[in-house]
Each structure stands twice: as structure tokens, then as C-alpha cells.
Amino acid sequence: MVRHSVLKFLKIFSFTSILFINFSFVAAQKNDAPQLDMTVNKGVIKPISLAVPSFIKESGANSIISRELAKVISNNLDSTGLFKSIPQSAYVSMPLSFNTPVQFSDWSIINADVLVMGSVGLKPDGRLEVKFRLWDVSQQKEIGKGKQYFTNSESWRRISHKISDTIYTRVTGEGAYFDSRVVFVSETGPKDNRTKRLAIMDQDGANFRLLKHPPSLVIAPRFSPTTNKIIFTGYETGKPRVYLMDLSSEEITSLPELKGMSFAPRFSADGSQIVLSMTENGNTDIFISTLSTGVKRRLTTNNAIDTAPSFSPDGKSIVFESDRGGGQQLYIISTQGGDAKRISFGKGRYATPVWSPRGDLIAFTKIKEGKFHIGVMRIDGTKERLLTTSFLDEGPAWAPNGRVLMFFRETPGKAGAPSIYSIDISGRNLRKIKTSSFASDPNWSPILN
């Protein structure tokens, strides 16, 4: 086995920054630096071989949760394409107690690189106690320190996501993203009479739930980065207009300053402002509105279509699309106004730019020669890479770690319908997210608290 450092692996993807996440209900790990070597061969990644035995049952826990905790962790890590779980049927032994020494030979014989050991118990007050430790099998040493979680039993799935995030972060050095949700549009009915409903699910497709709202058309919900709210476009009045929804109460608020036709809203990274498009006399321009005051100001003023704006993480710039140069291209403008600078120059049309939460890349939809693509480019427009191609791929959304994108893909023809997909920004690991209806317009939440 040729072993290269994780740093080499990171270099291949041109990543420099590493994001650390502190959990609110456990002591943060001080030392979450990548610890495991990975095998890299001509840019093809050999996944890390992972063993996740069912969690050891302690006082009062049921065997369903002990199995499911392990299953959700395996699914999460497998979904990255960087890990591959060894089926439990191949294990030569099962750990019997959380504290007995690990029999590393039992795990090296099945070629496990990493072993996840966990336990789950039920406390007298009804809370679950979940513990886990992460082992490097070949080095026979622990990776980071063990963690312990207490939660009500309905939240066991979130503990699986937290543990998945810790494993992923410790092994790859990338930021966390499993303990997050996706808001999207659930679609039912025939293509010429589609019903669209706002919906929310965990990032792995679990806990799908429709949100309450009037039956009129809805479009493109987006998470607030700081509060438990979404913003979306709805047709309740008969015209497209931007609304806020509180996700805890599902109460909807309209924003009086956005009367007329308003759409394509997104929050600033601090959650205090939204940027959106408004149409007046047939002309669509970009506006910024401050939520606390309801004061909006115009950012662009020309006769072109200026739409699909997205804030930079530092709140200083907006990337948007405009056909001011003839066709749709991407531009960046200061939030203080002034001249917009064009950043895309390739053949074809560029649309729906979204600034990465890391600030380094812009994801976009590209239409070229009748095909749609999801792509990424640096913020100066260089190093464009197209990651996907199909009849209709549209609307990229960043995972909170800036490493994975979701988008929707619509199939052609009478029976054509959209589904949500995810892809690594390396262009690897295209996956369809299972949803119980057609699904479009995904948007990824920040990591949950």
C-alpha cells in the first residue's frame, strides 16, 4: 500500500483552509487535525476502509438504536466517496464492551483502516447516553479523544450525524456537514399541472416533512445562516413575492418593502440582510434589504436582467447573473454599489452563481450547446471546472463545509421531472438523494447547534 499524507490529498483539491466545528453539548476536541494516511493513485482515491460495528448496548438501550446509530454513520461516511464500510457480515468478532482493549488483529484481518467503537445506554431520566471512540487499526492507536453525548431518544439520528462529522473531520481534515438539513421544493402531479410545496429533510434524505403554506406556487427556499428561518418566493397574491417563514412555528411573514414582483432572495452570512431581484416596468435589478428596518436599496440600475444574487461570506460583495453583455454571464459588485465586474468569459450562458461558504469558489449553472452543467470557478473567474452534464442540471447549493454541492436534475419530455443530486466539488461521487416525491431547488442549512 502506497501511503501519502492527507496533506497531499488535500493539495489535490486545492484546499488550504480547514474548518473546525465546536459542538455545543460536548467538550470540543482541541486536536482534530487529520491523523490518517490515505492512498492516492493518479488522482483516483482508494476509499478508507471503515468498520462500524453496531453500538454496544448498555443499560436499557434497545437493539434497534444500537444498530441504527452504526448504520447512519456508515451511510454518511460512504456517501462521501472517501470511505467504504466493510459489511458487518465480514467481521470476525463483535466488540462486547466499550472499555475492553480493542483486538486490532480482528480488524486488520478484514483490512479495516478505521474502527468506530460506540455504546448506547438509556439513563433513568430517559435520556440516551452515546459514547464513541475512533481507532486507527494499523497504527493501533486512538484518533482524537472519545466523546460522550446525552440527548433525548428522538434525537439519536442527530448524534449519528455528530459522530459522523467528528470522524469525517478527524480523518479528512475537512469541515463538518452531516448534521445539517436541506430545504427544497417537493413536486407532485403532471408536468403541465405541477403542485409545488416547501419541504425539509435531513441532508441524508431522512425526516422528510412538508412545510405549511398557502397552496399557491412556491419557489426556491433558502436558509437563514443565523436563525431558524427560511426565505422563499410565493405566489399567494398572484405575483411572485418574497416571504420569510419561521421554521419552528411555520409562520409566514411578508416584507412590505418587497411589494411588486420580487424573487431570488438569499441571506447575508450574518443573517441581517437579504439580496434579491425586483422587477419594475419589465426590468429586473438587484436590491439589498435590511430585515430589521425594512429599508431596501437598489444595487444595479441598467436595462438588463440582473438576477440570482448571492452574498460573499464576508458580506462585502454580491455575485449575480446579468445579460447586460448580450447573454447571461456572472458579475461581482460591491454591496456598496459601483461598477460590476464580469468574471465569466467562457462560451455559453452562466447562471445561478452561489458563493462558497469558504469564500474561495463560486458554483454556477452553465448552459452550453443545449446541455446544462453544474460547475465551479474561482472568484476571479479562473479555473472553471464543469462537474456535471445533462438535459437540465440547475441550482447548485453548497454544503456547510464548502466541499459538496447539491443541485436538481430534471429529465426531459412529457414524464420529465426533477430530483436532487449531490456531487463532490472534485467532480466525483454523483449521488441521487432519495425523496418521496419529485424534488427541486435544494438549499443546505448551516451545521445545526
Next chain:
Amino acid sequence: MKNIGLAIFVILLLVGCENNKSFKNSLDNAQISESDIEYFQNLVGDTVLFTVDQSGLRPDAISILNAQVNWLKEKKFLPITIEGHADEQGTREYNLALGARRATAVREFLLAKGIERDRISIVTYGKERPLRVCSNEDCWSKNRRAVTVVGKKIVE
């Protein structure tokens, strides 16, 4: 399909008319009054079509809009809403903006011909409400449209 069906219907009426009666009389016989909204929708024409990624009014659109103006001037009490639509070949937000351009182009034409401003609302649906569902130019050309809906006004 609706338009084809109607064309056949009209042809049958014309063929069936004795003494070369006028088109209008045929319609009277079929009991579609010129003042009915169905007359506007189907015989004046409530829909104009656009070229790919364009919002300029084509000659075929202008002749339909002139007929709309004549009809609308007779029905001064009726509000109208102009819906702008796009085909599925563009992105969602852009198509909303494009639909707004198309609806506005129709509104500007009607205003220039003397239809009162306060009668007219406009709305864009982008690619959200396709009329035809195939994924080729046959359907796309019918979906790139602006529809004048009589009797509807959007109150915000």
C-alpha cells in the same frame, strides 16, 4: 390541442354554412357571442408567442394584439392580467425575469394603443407553468408566450 380543435370546429362551421354566410353569423349560430370571454380567448386570440430568449413582439403577435385592443376597447369594464411565460431551456430566476419582460412588452403595446393603465396587471411565471410538455421546439415554441387573461386583476 385546444387551438387545433377550435380550428377544426370553425372550419366545420364554415363548410356547413349555407349561402356563404359570414364567419360572424356562423358563430352567432353556434351561440358564441362576440362579447364572451371564450370568444376573446379563442377567436381574437389571448396568446402571443415569442422567439427563444426574446421579448420583442413578432408580426404574428402584433396582429393578435391589434385584435385584442379592438375587443378590449369594447369592454371597458373588464380588467386584464398579462401572464408572461418562458420555455424550460433557461434557469428559474432568469426565466422569471424573461417572462416579466414579455408580459411588459404586451402591456406597453396595449397602453400605446389606448388601453387604460389601471386595467392592466402583469405577472411572470417563468418556466413554472408550461402549456405543452414535450422537450423539443414544438412545445417550447408554444410555451414562450404571453397570455392576456380577461376579467382578472391582481390586487396586492
